[in-house]
Amino acid sequence: MSTIDYGIDLGTTNSALARQEGRQQRLLPGLDGDPLLPSAIQVLASGEIVVGSRAKAMLDQDPANTTIEFKRLMGTGEKKRFPAAGREYTPEELSAEILKSLAERARAADGEAPRAAVITIPAMFQLPQCDATRRAAALAGIEHAPLLQEPIAAAIAHSGTGTVRDGSWLVYDLGGGTFDVSLVRCKDGRLQVIDHDGDNHLGGRDFDRVIARKATELVRESGKHGDFKRTDPKNEPHFAKIKVESERARLALSGADATTFSIPDLVEFSLNRDELEDLLQPMIERTTQLCVKLLKRNRVEAAELSGLVMVGGPTLTPCVAKQIHFDVGVEAKHYVDPMTIVARGAALFASTQRMPAGMRKKKVGAAIELQLEYEAMTTDPSPLIVGKVTSPVPPPPGLKITVQRDDGRFNAPLAPVQPNGAFAVDLQLETSQLNVFRVGAVDGMGNPLAVEPDTIKMLHGFSIARPPLSQSVGIMLANNTVHWYLRKGAVLPARQTMTHQTTKSIKRGQSGEAIHVPLCQGESARADRNKVIGVLHIHADKITRDLPEGSTVEVTLAVDESAQTTGRAYVPALDQWFEEVVRFDLETKPANEVGKALADQKDRLKKLEEMADDLEEEDARSVNEHKNDARIEEVEALLEEGDRDSIDLADQMVRMMSQELDSAESGGRKHRLAAELEELRHRASEVINADGEPGDKRQLATLLVEADKALARGDLDLVETKIDDIRTLNLTVMTRQPWFWEGYLGYLLKEAERLGLLDMTRKHFERGMQAIQKQNFHEVPGVCREIVQMFPSEERDRVSSAIRSDVK
Amino acid sequence: MSAAIDMKPDASRELLRSPGLGQFRKTPFRLLRLPTTATAKQAVWQCDKALARARVGMSLPDPDPVPWLPPGDEIEIQEAAQTMESPLARIVEQLLWFDVIDDPDGGALHSALTNADGVALRAYVNLVREGAPMSHQLNQANLRLLMGFSALREVGPTIVAGQTAAQAAALAWTDRAGMSIVEDPHKAIRASGALLGNQSVWAWLLGEGVAKWGELLGSPAFAEHVKAKIAALGDELLGADDVEAVITALRTRLADLVVGETKIEMAQGRVGNVAHLSSLAGKSKIDAETWLVAFRPLKTQFQSELAELAPDAETGNGLVEDVAAYLDRVATLAARWRPLDEAQLLGLSALIDEAVGEAFGKLRGIPREKQLEQRFKEVIDKVGAVAHSPSIKERVKAYHERLADVQKAMCHYCGKRELEASSCASVSSQMETGREYFGNTTRIHYQVGARPVARCQRCATLHDFIRNVGSITFYTLAASIILFGLVHPPGWFKSISTGVGFVLVAFGVLAAYGAGFIGREIAAAKVTPKGEKKFGDYHTSTAVEGLRADGFVSMKYDFRSNAWELVNKHGVKARHGGGDGAEVLKTLFYIGLFVAAIALKVCARH
């Protein structure tokens, strides 16, 4: 076997394993005959680990020792404790149990557990999550595990199984925990993922959550269980039951029109399909918005699409297809079984991936060993196969390579082996099918020799373009900006080298000191909005010489097809390489921080709304979208719920909102600056023409000319500087005017009253008022300054910055 | 396969890093040996073959069209294929590559390139074709870019060779805006049959390449050409409405290439080359906005250079001198930078202005009295001189004006502190404006004028002290003389009659008055700090000037500590008649003393 052939869908709720056999995939079922393996694990008191449907069934009876949805914790430092056995497992150890169980299926069917398999991951998985997945594979004895993005796997299965479907498609994958949408296109059998988008925290479990929330509210209303806090340990079993029942009720409504949500002694209510659809509507709308955004970004009209492929269990909910059709304007269908399509695609992809040399099964006793290079899947009717004789070295003189198609209709001309062992053979393929070739060799005398490997398989008619990078990768610079190395959509594998300067010096051997180069992943221009996935260190105790500030450092980042990211720094001054990357777990934020971040976002949103008039139409629209953003309420509800998972989800949502606001803010920068300048031009001219001295007027005139010029040239940085200058000038002139200080003193008086500082500051205010009455205006600024000094320090900045806003 | 990072030796890394060369090195049309008409499908197939060959150390059989550049590695070959599959990226690459099919001289160009034949390449560059098809024009521009970048990195065939730099300098070079330019290199080369030194070669080639591109990007004919190429590609993801997107992408790409090379030159400290590159950017017809955005990342490097100039610690020479020294350093840097950014695309003048603005801010924070010193004014002028933008120069000018105003509002005597209304001295004057006669009585009309002499509180106190020294000297001397006249040992002054005695005492009192006056002057001389005006020096004040301007002649000066307040309260007349209560009491007290003494004396006689 020269290609990997096994594909695994390691899902949040369900996992599956498929094997490519010729043009077909075979799903490997478990003992119960079901190809789906629920991603559930129970750890018994004996330490025995129960995996799959048996574990899932225990969810409501033994919630403490049963766990599901651990995929969502991959890459975090969080561990799951099983009290009965008294053991703790990391998310990757739990995932490894699932993988082992799947591998066991392969062993049962094929007699041997796979040493290599393609494993799928959500497209929005970040580096630590990918790393954790690889670790899980290694724990399960899968030595070689290329990772493949789930939507790509689905697209591959959609286009490559059975009939090849040409055209552009949307692949809509709504799973247990994640949503991904990809725009794919298939042209002449070549599959290409053009772009994709998604939400790492949206899936069936979130559907369950809204139902559970309704049930919880009813329990609270009934008052029988006190305030029924989720964080209260004694409620844990109740919540586990609610969760299980929520899913059951929801699944029931996919088939029936109404059902009863019932947990004895806790809560009971009836739920019909319409009610469910109302509850789900905002979430489904989030997915369709992403679809629309994706199409727009790629300038593709819905009418140009050949269709939309639905993937994942929740798409079996009837209203999903309806709403997609309504919002996106394209018919949504299941073309392949939505629950197993990802595993099928993974297997198909696996059949294009050749086994690493060291892992191939070797036929013993072959005289000649070859290294063969070719693409296992191609649309090329006359591909090339190139090889090298790896043993014996050098190859026997006169050695020639023979290749025959096993249908006997094609024999390649004898290919002479060059002295360095290399040879090349042009092949002819039977189109649109699997072609098997026999490889052989003849020595100088024409005697056949046994070679290894002696067969190759090539599938004609379908091939897959390299997967694109799902999130941009870059390094964080000292000024909190990001230098992007590889942008989202870049083709993998990809690599980029860039040069930077150090901003601090380190001395040789200074222990603990290092130059830090943080690697980050995301899409925001502000470094702190992205996730730091690791830090590349240049350690002082590794350098051979002192490294002064401003030294050149060449950083190279490389990402392979499996999203494996490596970083390396080269310091020319030292002629040294540094490769040590400290990996980070995904950060998990405490609830209060998320709450604070949310409050910040609400503030920004308010400011943006005020500015919306100045924004370009498009940005203004996006601001308005945020205004009615149901997500704010959702985040608040999640924070209320307070469990780790809800908080993570809230954090994710807040991050996403801030990013969208960032782009709304920066999108219309030119337009915004122009509007700002115009407004300032009027305001400042009025003040300065009335109260300014001739020098001020001249200054204003030159500044305005300069700002206009910069704007016309498009030098926005300069425009910003000039706007600042005009503002300062305006302010300086104002502060020379009596009315300004009168106004400011009045403002301070109000503030003092508000803060209850009136008694303390009364004398000062009296002095200020008197000075104004006597027209001793020069005394007033001093008085104001003294008053501000008496304010508590955290208020001081605010009230003195009010000088910036205009008091007139 | 792994995306391992190659550790290549230093020299070839610089070559690999060059974005300009990278454009021609990594383009799919070179790495995959594809014609510009290749389909995406062909590219993918060719990629599979190239990869398979590369893995066993074989290269593609077709000749390398740019043999002097390093070959691509696996990742680059894959990237190349992927570029071909993305229609927009592919069109951009295609237009930045040589179209040897539609160009009537394409065959010659192709063989010149694959053979790295400098002479043939030069011949192509020198071709002048009227009404040449767009592909020829593009080839001309692209060849100049390729050869320019190659010459800059010192690789590839020399297309203009065998000439020393000194000879090159003898060509038609002119110095324009600090940069040397060959007016018409064609003519120059043809005329002399001569060739240029390396630096001039690349600057010339790149300059022309970028300029030609700039022109093409703005021409409708080019837009038509792009449209035709898009149509020929026949990809449903790219249509006629994407022409603008292609042109924008090309514009950005060109800018990035030039800026990328600039960054390398800067890191290597080759400032002359930086100047050449930025100036050729400025001369291209590509809009400033594109360049500004492209050059933006370079700004941080300049910023840090500027930041190094800021003094770490105070030198002890005082803030003004520190700022002055800083401004000198900034001025030196600005002079060095000026040729780098003639076109103002790097935003260096804005950086200088920012630094200068900050220095200015520091200066404004200096205490007022220091600001009035000549040195301060010089330093402020320096701000104006180093600054680039007129608005900062205006700001300096306006500041001078304000300083002059402030100076007027400063204490006339010390010139260091602001005046205080309650501490001002005053001058007053009257002038006859007319007379009326009523029989025996004449009524004379006066116009009265008074003005404050600007004075600060400290000077007022000082003057008060000086005045007190005067009056105390006078009163004590006068009192002692009188007392002595009255109460002396009976044997003394027998010969002097009482009348004469009185006269003598009067003289003594008079002398005491003089002594008081002298005492005042001595005290004034002693206590008035050097460089300040003495209490009596009111003639030069603006108050006197003002009164004179109003036609007043004789001035009455009052330097009591609250003289101006008194004038305000009681009017000019009242001041002359009265004086404040304490003064009156004091006088009364001394008179009382005098009278009592006489009374005593008289009593003693009898």
Ligand SMILES: Nc1ncnc2c1ncn2[C@@H]1O[C@H](COP(=O)(O)OP(=O)(O)OP(=O)(O)O)[C@@H](O)[C@H]1O
């Ligand atoms: N008939 C159905 N109607 C509605 N929802 C269903 C149905 N069947 C399954 N689901 C839901 O589908 C979800 C599981 O889907 P799926 O197996 O595609 O997810 P997964 O692959 O495990 O998750 P992910 O892809 O996010 O890792 C569960 O939330 C389940 O409730």
Ligand SMILES: [Mg+2]
């Ligand atoms: Mg899934």
